Amino acid sequence: MSRSATVVAIRPHRKACGACADCEVRRTAVCAALEDDEVVALERIMGSVRLEANAMLVEEGAPRRRVFSLTSGMLRLLTALPDGRRQITGFLLPGDYLGLLDEATHTLTAEAVVPSVLCGFPVPQMQDLMERYPRLRDRLHQMTKAALRQAWDNQLVLGRLAPVEKVSSFLLVLSARQASGRPVSDTVPLAMTRADIADYLGLTVETVSRSFTKLRQQGLIRLPDAHRVEIVDRGALAAVAGMEPQSSGSSTPSTKR
Amino acid sequence: MSRSATVVAIRPHRKACGACADCEVRRTAVCAALEDDEVVALERIMGSVRLEANAMLVEEGAPRRRVFSLTSGMLRLLTALPDGRRQITGFLLPGDYLGLLDEATHTLTAEAVVPSVLCGFPVPQMQDLMERYPRLRDRLHQMTKAALRQAWDNQLVLGRLAPVEKVSSFLLVLSARQASGRPVSDTVPLAMTRADIADYLGLTVETVSRSFTKLRQQGLIRLPDAHRVEIVDRGALAAVAGMEPQSSGSSTPSTKR
């Protein structure tokens, strides 16, 4: 079993590897709410966290002592049932925030999909900063709303889309999110495993794999390797994802009305 | 077709039927953030909205001119696919807020499940008030976080629970929400139809009906009539809902690991 390589080095973030000023996500993460001269306040309470692949950052139910901002890598957020079933609620990309819900304990487990780096902030001090800089609080509110939007979209995907549709939707959304600003590339890197995709979409690994194969056979995507997807026909993929009527070919996804 | 009886009477809320002061949801809705003497500001920009059953309040994509607070009745929030499939994202109970996401257009369709009454607030004036009363904005932030929590829970339900588990979970959550403060009653009124429940849980009406029957036959619930459920064995119901290990009887929900 490779899963599980628990906590991690938490270094008090000295000016070691370049400050916030030249951070990759300076303009997209929480800190985007602050001016350059204000960010130092954030920097002062900040700790740096490095995670190896599959390392667990926080576990569901654990006390919520710190909140995090992902600077590089990818995290999966998940809940697990007693019998082992998993539901991945979402993937965190660079710039995303961990700890939107200010409850006493974490409501989701967070694990690294690939080696990742985060900024960690002690909760009490973060609250102080939020009072001092209202824009910081506003930014978190805004990120909460974005997360809610995503969660609502996911409910549609989970509840009403057929497997092939789910995978199509997943690819399009991931493609758009990873582009994030830059023009969308047609090559989408899939950092996560099929098992993660399955647990995100409410399917099994086999069904995910078969769905990829179907999309490839229909010429909508190419699969140079298991962790890279080339989107060949974006329009058709969107149509399959159930985002457009487009009664084109004879493709018969499944459950309709 | 009874569905669709579009918009509604919007009266400029005179002091007709008692002011906010003696409102049912005065202490649970958005307005709970304001003192009695501050609420008048809210009252001044407020309009009253009455909906008959199945009337549509706002449609997905329509410009978001007003936001609402539900005072009585029940609303369903949903998205529909071009081919007619529906996913109900959630149900609004008295005290709940409609318009948490401040986007230009509504992201969800809102329809009345039963005759309902709401307070409506023009968006620009509401924003003014939020600047004047920060606690109002804080309250909305808090309600957004609660909604996010719910949406995350729903993802687990939709993605990983078997039909009977879904229905059990639904009953328990609804029971808790409708109690809202008061001690939870074991009799849960179901205002919505089986079709609504199905579209909420990602099932068909038949499967929902059969799930109710199973739970009844196992003695976990009683069904005095189609729209009232008596919870007989809360613990067992929670166990079925996948919230506890409890390897009791021979019940075999389905998809496990």
Place this chain on the structure above:
DNA sequence: CGTGTCTTTGAGGCAACTCAACACTCGTGG
């Protein structure tokens, strides 16, 4: 070059969906 993990593909079973029929409630109007 083994070993373990991940991915893909195949075969088969079972559960949820589809289709269909019937029971029930509740207005409406004869």
Place this chain on the structure above:
DNA sequence: CCACGAGTGTTGAGTTGCCTCAAAGACACG
């Protein structure tokens, strides 16, 4: 007052498609 029809809920029979189980290929790592 009762017949009627529409809407809703339940139950049954059959089918489809996803999951389960199994095995082999692909790939990374030691």
